[in-house]
Amino acid sequence: MRLFRLLFALALSLPMLAACATPPPASQPEALADYRETNDPLEPTNRVIYEVSNDIADVTLSPAARAYRWALPGGVRNSVSNVLSNLGSPVRFGNDVLQFKSRRAGDTLMRFVINSTFGLGGIFDVASGWGYPSHPSDFGMTLAVWGSPPGPYLFLPLLGPSDPRDVAGFAADTAANPVRGMGSGPGITVFNWLTLGTTTISEYADNLPAINEVKRTALDPYATFRSLYRQHREAQIAAAKQGRPATIPVWFSLPTKQQSE
Amino acid sequence: MPTRRSLFLSVPLILAGTAALAADEASMASDFVRQTGDAILKIVNGSGSMADKRAQLTAIVNTAVDVDGIGRFELGRFWPIATPEQRQAYLSLFRQYLVFNVTGRLGQYKGSSFTIERSEPLNGDIAVSTTIHTPGQPTADMQWIVSFDSGKPQIVDLVAEGTSMRITQRSDYASVITRNGGEDVQALIDALRQQLIRMQGDSG
Numbered sequence: 001m002r003l004f005r006l007l008f009a010l011a012l013s014l015p016m017l018a019a020c021a022t023p024p025p026a027s028q029p030e031a032l033a034d035y036r037e038t039n040d041p042l043e044p045t046n047r048v049i050y051e052v053s054n055d056i057a058d059v060t061l062s063p064a065a066r067a068y069r070w071a072l073p074g075g076v077r078n079s080v081s082n083v084l085s086n087l088g089s090p091v092r093f094g095n096d097v098l099q100f101k102s103r104r105a106g107d108t109l110m111r112f113v114i115n116s117t118f119g120l121g122g123i124f125d126v127a128s129g130w131g132y133p134s135h136p137s138d139f140g141m142t143l144a145v146w147g148s149p150p151g152p153y154l155f156l157p158l159l160g161p162s163d164p165r166d167v168a169g170f171a172a173d174t175a176a177n178p179v180r181g182m183g184s185g186p187g188i189t190v191f192n193w194l195t196l197g198t199t200t201i202s203e204y205a206d207n208l209p210a211i212n213e214v215k216r217t218a219l220d221p222y223a224t225f226r227s228l229y230r231q232h233r234e235a236q237i238a239a240a241k242q243g244r245p246a247t248i249p250v251w252f253s254l255p256t257k258q259q260s261e
Numbered sequence: 262m263p264t265r266r267s268l269f270l271s272v273p274l275i276l277a278g279t280a281a282l283a284a285d286e287a288s289m290a291s292d293f294v295r296q297t298g299d300a301i302l303k304i305v306n307g308s309g310s311m312a313d314k315r316a317q318l319t320a321i322v323n324t325a326v327d328v329d330g331i332g333r334f335e336l337g338r339f340w341p342i343a344t345p346e347q348r349q350a351y352l353s354l355f356r357q358y359l360v361f362n363v364t365g366r367l368g369q370y371k372g373s374s375f376t377i378e379r380s381e382p383l384n385g386d387i388a389v390s391t392t393i394h395t396p397g398q399p400t401a402d403m404q405w406i407v408s409f410d411s412g413k414p415q416i417v418d419l420v421a422e423g424t425s426m427r428i429t430q431r432s433d434y435a436s437v438i439t440r441n442g443g444e445d446v447q448a449l450i451d452a453l454r455q456q457l458i459r460m461q462g463d464s465g
Binding site: 028030034038219227228231239 | 338362366369396397398399422423424425428429430432433434435436437439440443449452453456460463
């Protein structure tokens with residue numbers, strides 16, 4: 001899609017038009033270590049994009065998300081996010097396979113089969129109750145499992161907190177979406193835009209209380225979001241590397257229980 | 262003088278002893294989290310005025326949470342450069358800030374319940390994993406990090422979706438100090454004071 005190409009080009013060209021932060025001198029080893037750990041050499045530029053994105057979101061995304069939360073009860077919102085998550089299953093499955101995580105790939109496949117049928121096209125998440133919990137899996141995580149470092153922190157227009165690894169991952173996942181492989185035509189285009197729009201609003205609405213909480217309580221929301229994003233991604237990647245689902249499927253734990261008795 | 266055999270015997274015994282101690286702490290930590298969580302939910306769902314509830318929750322925070330320990334951790338590499346007066350001012354503001362944050366979230370957990378999933382050692386502390394069920398909301402996973410350093414179990418961190426509260430706030434504070442020259446903790450103390458006034462104003 002043209003928008004993604006534009007975003008990608010923008011992301012790649014950012015470093016060129018960026019103002020850089022000045023690292024602390026070597027005489028302050030602790031400050032320097034902190035600077036390296038933060039790994040945000042484009043901080044001045046990132047902060048500008050953060051401020052502008054916030055101002056834009058305040059008049060566009062936030063009202064839309066608030067309206068969405070107001071109009072639909074929590075149960076319906078969960079169903080919308082279930083359907084969207086189910087649509088993302090093929091890409092998630094592909095990434096589980098690329099990460100060589102058979103248990104997680106099996107979970108994703110079973111979730112897609114169960115929720116598409118018994119879950120009425122993904123409206124209900126039946127699979128979680130049957131011992132196949134959801135887990136995130138994207139190409140950014142795949143690159144991480146393969147050993148790629150995240151690179152410097154980026155705050156991107158529309159996409160928000162990111163890094164070069166996740167930008168590449170986002171581009172690859174978008175290109176790999178099977179709906180996009182079904183050819184072109186007005187129907188497909190409308191479907192893609194609708195999915196993108198609904199995904200954006202649904203995800204934003206789900207996260208709105210947390211986002212507002214950070215803005216209300218943090219002294220420096222930019223630094224707080226940066227830390228939250230990094231930790232969240234690291235935890236997701238660590239879970240993927242271990243290949244450990246959040247919980248053990250119901251059927252999987254039964255035999256061991258019987259043995260121990 | 263210990264014989265070689267008794268030494269051989271004692272090694273597994275000591276190992277077993279350490280493991281038993283860890284297992285003991287793990288179960289104590291999970292009991293502690295269950296009691297604390299139950300006490301919090303009882304206040305949240307109980308009758309009584311908002312002011313009463315706040316006072317009761319504050320009492321729980323003051324005993325169940327190692328507030329000063331968390332405060333020191335969050336100041337990180339700036340703790341040694343703070344003057345004794347600054348440390349005192351910071352810790353006092355930090356306590357108010359933490360209590361205000363906890364009690365400000367009262368309404369969010371109305372009708373919630375939680376289940377304890379597991380309890381396991383983590384970097385010298387015990388991590389107790391819970392799942393929080395709130396009507397109309399997706400379930401949330403939360404880890405309570407319990408420390409026994411003070412002799413009794415105390416909460417030193419909360420980890421939600423892989424994000425640690427004290428690590429996140431430490432970056433927040435470090436950023437405030439660094440952006441104000443990186444030498445003086447006073448910038449953070451002033452910012453905390455301002456923030457408290459603003460938050461108290463927001464809540465009316």
